[in-house]
Amino acid sequence: MLAAPSWRVLLMTALTLAGTGVAAYLVTVALDPNKEIVCGPVGDCHTVQSSQYADIAGIPVAVFGLAMYVVLLGLLGARLLGRGGERTQEALAQVTFALALGGVLYSAYLTYLELAVIHAICVWCVTSALIITAVFLLAIPDAARRTGRREPPTL
Secondary structure (H helix, E strand, O other): OOOOOOHHHHHHHHHHHHHHHHHHHHHHHHHOOOOOOOOOOOOOHHHHHOOOOOEEOOEEHHHHHHHHHHHHHHHHHHHHHOOOOHHHHHHHHHHHHHHHHHHHHHHHHHHHHHHHHHOOOOHHHHHHHHHHHHHHHHHHHHHHHHOOOOOOOOO
């Protein structure tokens, strides 16, 4: 019988689904020149999305974000289903942590660009940054435990 997944894995999965939705929306806006981004009363999403930093080698940054969230969904899905043995589950936890760390670092860079260079904020981008930061924070205890380090105290 499979052990019940931890609440952290369940919450990371829910957050990653939300992040996938945000990234998918940003991809559809980025790929359709006739589609105007909905930003609401806060921020200037259009300025951010039309800046020189909105793509890498002609590929919208949102595509990379969507790819990250899809890979995270796969990793978390495998963890929820208990695929493989203990070593596989440990590896899945480590890769989840590493991918989330990469997402946090790149999101921090993009947020810096929004604030210091573009001088505009995209609420969708900030939402994605907050989501991946939450996923990263939730991944820390599993990654720490899996490497033999002590788990940080729970709140």
